[in-house]
Structures are given as structure tokens and as C-alpha cells.
Amino acid sequence: MDAKEVLTHVGAIDKAMKEKLPPSALIDLLTSLKKGVVATEKLLRDTKVGMAVNKLRTHSDKAVSDLAKEIVVKWKQDVGQKSKQPAARSQDKSRATASPTIAQNPIPSPKKGESKSRVDSSKGSAKEDLVDLAITGDATRDRLIGVLYNALCLESDATPDRILTLAKSLEADVFINHKKKLELPYKKRIQTLYINLKDKKNPNLRKRVISGEISTGRLATMETHEMASEELQGQYKAIQEANLRESMVAKPEKSISDQLQCGKCGKKKVSYTQAQTRSADEPMTTFCTCEHCGNMWKFS
Numbered sequence: 001m002d003a004k005e006v007l008t009h010v011g012a013i014d015k016a017m018k019e020k021l022p023p024s025a026l027i028d029l030l031t032s033l034k035k036g037v038v039a040t041e042k043l044l045r046d047t048k049v050g051m052a053v054n055k056l057r058t059h060s061d062k063a064v065s066d067l068a069k070e071i072v073v074k075w076k077q078d079v080g081q082k083s084k085q086p087a088a089r090s091q092d093k094s095r096a097t098a099s100p101t102i103a104q105n106p107i108p109s110p111k112k113g114e115s116k117s118r119v120d121s122s123k124g125s126a127k128e129d130l131v132d133l134a135i136t137g138d139a140t141r142d143r144l145i146g147v148l149y150n151a152l153c154l155e156s157d158a159t160p161d162r163i164l165t166l167a168k169s170l171e172a173d174v175f176i177n178h179k180k181k182l183e184l185p186y187k188k189r190i191q192t193l194y195i196n197l198k199d200k201k202n203p204n205l206r207k208r209v210i211s212g213e214i215s216t217g218r219l220a221t222m223e224t225h226e227m228a229s230e231e232l233q234g235q236y237k238a239i240q241e242a243n244l245r246e247s248m249v250a251k252p253e254k255s256i257s258d259q260l261q262c263g264k265c266g267k268k269k270v271s272y273t274q275a276q277t278r279s280a281d282e283p284m285t286t287f288c289t290c291e292h293c294g295n296m297w298k299f300s
């Protein structure tokens with residue numbers, strides 16, 4: 001269903017509500033929206049269909065409200081899935097085609113005193129650590145194992161053995177994920193991993209890989225935003241949630257109640273708005289403002 005058709009449905013829903021048409025009219029419209037719409041943030045925002053359906057979740061007819069709730073949940077999922085793609089940025093377009101999981105051999109944690117530690121952990125490279133990179137019999141693969149080694153060894157006290165084991169395993173996972181083809185997607189994926197692993201602002205990623213908390217199999221298919229620093233991930237999540245709220249929640253209409261009493265001045269002249277602040281199956285939050293003294297509070 002294109003935006004124009006969606007708009008027609010939104011108009012029809014408004015009309016059905018205004019003219020108090022029987023619930024069956026709304027159910028027809030909702031059913032058609034449910035079948036025809038794969039939600040995107042833009043579509044929800046541009047057509048305001050998110051708001052229209054969101055309003056119907058509180059409709060007095062149970063069949064209507066149930067269907068509206070179902071659609072809201074589905075669309076939130078649609079939007080959630082879509083939003084993963086732009087976040088991955090363009091660094092690695094191959095990810096979409098990479099097979100998701102490959103058997104992952106857990107790498108044993110380093111044993112104490114396993115071998116000599118690295119000379120200077122503040123810098124270093126496979127070359128300085130005198131690591132033998134004749135591993136796979138293929139010059140390109142060996143070189144890229146060295147590249148991953150150079151990223152993983154930054155600021156690490158782990159032994160060269162440990163780092164090499166991880167670099168080998170990571171390269172092998174990426175290699176298998178790309179059907180053992182030494183083509184651009186494989187190389188780009190290694191490059192993305194290299195850039196993220198050596199990121200000075202994100203030392204945690206390296207640490208978590210070296211400690212074994214993140215397996216190389218997992219890392220091989222990780223989205224860029226998952227590899228990001230915690231700070232960035234927090235920001236990313238907040239933006240996602242704000243966007244979603246904006247596209248799903250109706251601009252609330254103010255109403256004045258003489259049932260609500262202000263806790264501060266005791267007057268019963270309180271305006272309130274309701275909004276869905278959390279997930280769709282939780283109760284609405286009511287935001288209250290005392291029209292007399294300006295006191296504000298909320299409850300759900």
C-alpha cells in the first residue's frame with residue numbers, strides 16, 4: 001500500500017469516527033491497513049496513520065481496540081527492524097548477504113604463564129611481536145590476519161599467542177561467512193572490523209574480544225552500531241526511541257477535568273493529556289497541569 005492509499009484510509013477512519021459509523025467499518029479499514037502496510041517511520045509520520053490507529057486502541061468496541069493494538073505492535077516491530085539498516089552505515093554493505101551464524105569454536109581463555117607477554121603493550125604489531133603470519137597458505141588471508149592482529153594488540157597485555165589465536169579465528173569466521181571467497185565483501189568486512197577494533201574511543205570492544213566475552217563468531221557478524229562504544233550505543237537507542245514515540249503518539253489534546261484535584265492548591269481545575277510513553281501494552285501515562293497554580297504531575 002502506498003502513502004496515498006494509507007492517507008485515504010486515515011481519512012476514512014476520521015470520517016467513520018466523526019459520523020459514528022458501526023465498528024465494522026473501522027474493522028474493515030484496520031484489517032486492510034494491517035495487511036497492506038509495512039510500517040516505516042517516514043510513512044507513519046507523513047500519513048499520521050500511526051496516530052490514527054493508536055487512538056483506536058482505546059475504542060469502546062473490543063474488536064476494534066484489539067485490532068488496533070495488534071497493528072501498533074506489528075508496526076513497532078516493522079520500524080524496529082528497518083531502523084537497524086541505516087544504523088549499520090555504509091562501511092559494510094556485505095553484511096546483509098553474509099550468512100548469519102556459522103559454528104563458533106569457543107576459544108579457550110589464556111592460561112597464566114602460557115607464553116611470554118608482549119614487549120610493549122602501548123603499541124605493537126604482528127611484525128614487532130615477531131609473529132609468524134604464514135598461516136593459511138594464502139598471502140591475502142595471512143596479510144589480513146596480520147591487520148586484525150595489529151588492531152587487537154593495541155593497549156593489550158595479552159600474549160601474542162592469544163592475540164594471534166583470536167585474529168586467526170576472526171579471519172576464519174569472516175572467510176567462511178563470505179563463502180570462502182576472497183572478494184570485496186570479505187575484505188570490506190575485515191576492514192570494518194579493523195576500524196572498529198582499533199578505535200581509540202572504544203577500548204571496550206577490544207577488551208571484550210580478548211577476554212572472550214564476545215566470541216569471534218559473534219564479532220564477525222556484529223552490526224556496526226553494536227560494536228560502537230557504550231556511549232554511542234546509548235545515544236543511538238535514545239534517538240531510536242524518540243523517533244518511534246514521535247511517529248506513533250498522537251499529539252495529545254488538552255482536556256480539563258473537575259475530577260482531578262491539584263495536590264498543591266487543592267483546586268479542581270486540572271488539565272490533562274494522555275500519552276503512550278512506554279510499550280503499547282502498558283497503560284497510558286496521564287500528564288496533569290493545574291490551571292490555577294501551574295503545578296504539574298503525572299500518573300499512569
Ligand SMILES: [Zn+2]
Pocket residue numbers: 262263264265266267290291292293294295
Ligand atoms: Zn494547583
